[in-house]
Amino acid sequence: MSTLTVGELAHSRTGDKGDTSNISIIAYDIDDFPRLAAKLSAERVSACFAELLGADSPPVRRYELPQLGALNFVLPGILRGGVTRSLALDAHGKALGAALLALRLDEG
Amino acid sequence: MKTLRIGAGAGYSGDRIEPAVELAEQGQLDYLVFECLAERTIALAQQAYLSDPASGFDPLLGERMRRVLPFVGRGADGQRRRLRIITNMGAANPLGAAREVRRLAAELGLPDIKVAAVTGDDVLATLLREPTRQLDNGLSLRALGERLISANAYLGAEGIVQALQADADVIITGRVADPSLFLAPQLFEFGWRSDDWTLLGKGTLIGHLLECAGQISGGYFADPGRKDVHDLHRLGFPLAEIDASGAAVISKVAGSGGRIDRATCTEQLLYEVHDPTAYLTPDVTADFSQTRFDCVAADQVRVHGADGHPRPETLKVSVGYLDGWIGEGQMSYGGPNAVARGRLAQRIVLERLALCGVAHEDIRAELIGISSLHGEALGSQGAAEPWEVRLRVAARCADKQQALRIGNEVETLYTNGPYGGGGASKSVRQVMAVASLQLPRDAVNVQVHLENTP
Structure with a gap:
């Protein structure tokens, strides 16, 4: 089984609005986009962040922009009250996307 | 062109x-x-x-x-x-x-x-006349009372x-x-x-x-x-x-x-x-x-x-309101067994806050270097232990005096906690929470003022 990680094929940026994060995953090489899209489902991203999302968070959504080789994941509730009330060190959740870069493409 | x-x-x-x-x-x-x-x-x-x-x-x-x-x-x-x-x-x-x-x-x-x-953009006066309006988090403006600070339409x-x-x-x-x-x-x-x-x-x-x-x-x-x-x-x-x-x-x-x-x-x-x-x-x-x-x-x-x-059809309004205080304390541990000492310190602080009956609405304790950004499961997957970790405890309290005790309890780890803690810090800040609601466009009156006199 391949040990290839998401971070070897793609880069990422995380944004915040209220208590929702969005995490983009962007293929360096657009030819890798179909593989990324096939392996990185909304369910898999949700499982990766299960500890942070909590049971009451709405489902993770995924949007595709194939012409840019990009996926956009939206994670409602992950900021636990939003930037202004959160107790988190990184209240914006700006560091979240980096966790997805560690995922092995062929697991899960 | x-x-x-x-x-x-x-x-x-x-x-x-x-x-x-x-x-x-x-x-x-x-x-x-x-x-x-x-x-x-x-x-x-x-x-x-x-x-x-x-x-x-x-x-x-x-x-x-x-x-x-x-x-x-x-x-x-x-x-x-x-x-x-x-x-x-x-x-x-x-x-x-x-x-x-x-x-x-x-x-x-x-x-x-x-x-x-x-x-x-400032629609606070308008909203104060309509206290039954609800924010997206379910709170009504009336419930906020004196804690309501600002309301600005985008x-x-x-x-x-x-x-x-x-x-x-x-x-x-x-x-x-x-x-x-x-x-x-x-x-x-x-x-x-x-x-x-x-x-x-x-x-x-x-x-x-x-x-x-x-x-x-x-x-x-x-x-x-x-x-x-x-x-x-x-x-x-x-x-x-x-x-x-x-x-x-x-x-x-x-x-x-x-x-x-x-x-x-x-x-x-x-x-x-x-x-x-x-x-x-x-x-x-x-x-x-x-x-x-x-x-x-x-x-x-x-x-x-x-x-x-x-x-x-409507304009989004961002509403700012006071929502208690966040108290926080931090302490670092380094060298062999630093992680175990950091975890012991974490348990001690949480036990102390419970023992002393410090009242909080929400609390969070973590080790910077392991679990503060992505949680315990993702943060513990690395093979090697970090050389140093920093305990961080933060809690949101309705009362400022209670919030002050969070950092104080972390600081007491100096003489009451595990071996070798250093670099304690503590802080308290008032929480300015922001939530939103939607307002009809005709409730907002945009005006331009030319400032002509120096």
Whole structure:
């Protein structure tokens, strides 16, 4: 089984609005986009962040922009009250996307 | 064909200043836009304004204006374009900010600079008459009572366009949707109709790409060995050259640090975007889903493919309210067995807070170096133990005295906790929470004020 990680094929940026994060995953090489899209489902991203999302968070959504080789994941509730009330060190959740870069493409 | 050059001079309130000066001096710009209002900035500014009516606007307004006002106006030093400035640095006091800019302009020997303030975003008085309205988090305004501090509607481009029609050189606003700060000069210069949704969608995309300044030109991007960026210490801020069809090329001043390519543009395209087919602003429902980026030269990217649909019926209002206090304490552990000592310290503090009956609404304890960013499961997957960890305990309390005890209990680890703790720190801050609601457009009255006397 391949040990290839998401971070070897793609880069990422995380944004915040209220208590929702969005995490983009962007293929360096657009030819890798179909593989990324096939392996990185909304369910898999949700499982990766299960500890942070909590049971009451709405489902993770995924949007595709194939012409840019990009996926956009939206994670409602992950900021636990939003930037202004959160107790988190990184209240914006700006560091979240980096966790997805560690995922092995062929697991899960 | 007429083109318009718009630069981004700030992506947040505390942003670097000299890249904006570089753009004003060398960018051949028509407009320099400073976006400086984060979600709760205006609520904090409102709090400052209540205690001092001469404040309430961006603390860096004076320094920024001092540096760029000398470039405002027509034709100085062979510049062929007239430079004008648009900014939301007015925060909770756009009128006070406009007076301050006029005062500075006079002081700099530039008495002819026309300054305008756009108001109408402050809807607190309106909402106080309708206390049964509910926030998106379920709280009613009545329930907030005295804790309600501010309510600001996200305005669109309209007020800024009126100020441009009045020939203002510097336009100061409070809460305006970030991309609208950039859309306004495009509407004004190209005479786009305010219901030409496709053009508004294109102009909004350009605004969205520019609004975080350095975040599209190589800032917030570098990952050494994977994504390298040169000279981030002198990062160039972006500018767009736009034509009347809404086609644009994003670039920066030659010789500045950073990079602009498909990768940096795609990261910024999706930043803070949910459904890319429906990016809501007061002006338009923009559709970014078919966006394309083509590199036309080094650090020059052509943007196309954006579209738009009718604007939302209502305006989003951001409501700021006081919501208790957050107390926090930290302590570091290093060397062999540091993680075990950090975990012991974590247990001790939580047991102490329970034993002493410290009342809190929510609490969080973690080890910086392992679990503070991504949680325990993701943070513990590394094979090697970190050399050092830092315990962090934070709790939100209704009462300030209770919040103070969080940091104090962490600090007592010095003489009561595990071996070798060092570098304790503690803090308490009041929580300014922000939630939102929707308001009909006719509840908001946008006005433009020209500040004419120094």
